[in-house]
Amino acid sequence: MLSDKTERKPQLYYFNPGHEGAVLTLSPYYTAPANMVNLQHDLAYLVAWYADAEDYVLVQSELPFDFEEYLSKNLLPLPKGIISDKMNRSLTEVHLWGLSPQSINYFEKINSKYHLHFNLPQWKDELRLLSSRETAKECLRELCCEISSISTDIISSFYSSLDKIEDIVRNADYQFLAKAPYSSSGRGLLWLPVGGLTQTERQILQGILNKQEIVSIEKALNKQLDFAMEFILDNNEIRFEGYSLFETNSKGGYLGNYIGNQKNIINKILEFIPNQLLEEVKNSLLRILKNKFKGFYSGCIGVDMMIYKDEDNAYKLHPCIEINVRDNMGLLALRFSQKYLEPGSEGSFYMDFTSQEGEQVNRDNQMKKEYPALFTNGKIKSGYLSLCPVNDKTKYRAYVLVKN
Secondary structure, eight states: SOOOGOOOEEEEOOOOOTTHHHHHHOOTTTTOOOHHHHHHHHHHGGGGGOTTTTTTOOSOOOOOOOHHHHHHHHOOOEEEOGGGGEEETTOOEEESSSHHHHHHHHHHHHHHHHHHOOOOOOOOOOHHHSSSSSHHHHHHEEEEEETSOOOOGOOOOOEEEEEHHHHHHHHHOOOOOEEOSSSSTTTTEEEEEETTOOOOHHHHHHHHHHHHSOEEEEEOOOOEEEEEEEEEEEETTTEEEEEEEEETTTTTOEEEEESSHHHHHHHTTTTTOHHHHHHHHHHHHHHHHHHHHHOOOOOOOOOOOEEEOTSSSSSSOOOOOOOOSSHHHHHHHHHHHHHHHHHTTTEEEEEEOEEEEHHHHHHHHHHHHHOOEEEEEEEEEEEEESSSSSOOOOOOEEEEEEEE
16 A cells, blocks of 8 residues: 555455465366355455545445445445446556455456456466465474474474374374365364364365365464464565454354454453564564565465463464465454544454344344444444445345444
8 A cells, every 4th residue: 555645546445255265276267165155245345444435345236325325424434335337447456355366367357348447466376375374384484493482383284195194193192283275264174183083084184185185284272362463565565564353263263353452452462472572473574474475466464373372381372373365354453443443442343144034134233223333533432333234135244343
């Protein structure tokens, strides 16, 4: 993002979740699973909350008038939602949630169909490996070499043989966690039972091996806190944007993010580890990420981290669980807190899902009644706010719940 707003051209933001699958296949014609298609449709406007007011958001259907009116009445200006056949030819810049051959091909088709002239990024094959958990492992290994207080026991190993994985699990007296190399947000994780695999785990692991050729195996940790560092790489220069604090369920699936002052997040982290360690990790990552990604990628890089307890009940830092080479919910929470949250307020950003039609509308209406929103100076001070339109067909909902 350019520092001089007068020089910055409006951008068209595009939400394409689950893009790791598209990166894995490298196919311009990749078709996302049904749940990702639903997520993309229902939450298409979500990226508006970290874009700038002069930008646009590509949506599949026009935003409901009452939704737009509610936002414009109560909040500082937001980007407009726009459908593909109503785009102005003067709009030439695209901002993708995640870069892949499929997302580039999608906009090439839009260019051709509507005679538009979007400047599209080029795909570079190096990005495939850079988007894998293998790169996260390499970064973690470098951090371990530079910072002595980070344990090497947390470094993962990759295996291409189910028999080898079985041998490792059978001979260990602690639990392992298996991860698909191309997955994120808690998807593609499998906790392996101590002492041996059941038929179910064998089938799941073999499925990952068939599709992705290797599986990451690491020691399961006694997690105490999830958080991330958000970076932006732009014109081969990298900067630290801030911290995000997030929640996961018992299986590691993403639930939501804290919204509020950065100082609150830092203070929470510092309850477990010293500030010196946090700063060392940040400074090392600035160098490591720049060296790995410059020339191949521009955009957000989110590094997920964890505070865990070791066998001696000491708090330890895992500084590189995974690297999200794309925009992410942590960046959204960070920007929302900066732009649309009343200072002094705090709360959470959530996503939830239901397969039952009409259920999300009921939940939306109920929360509006239970947590009426209060706005001051174009920002939310307290209450419930849906970040995307909700209708009878909605399956995925994104919202914030704020307290003062």
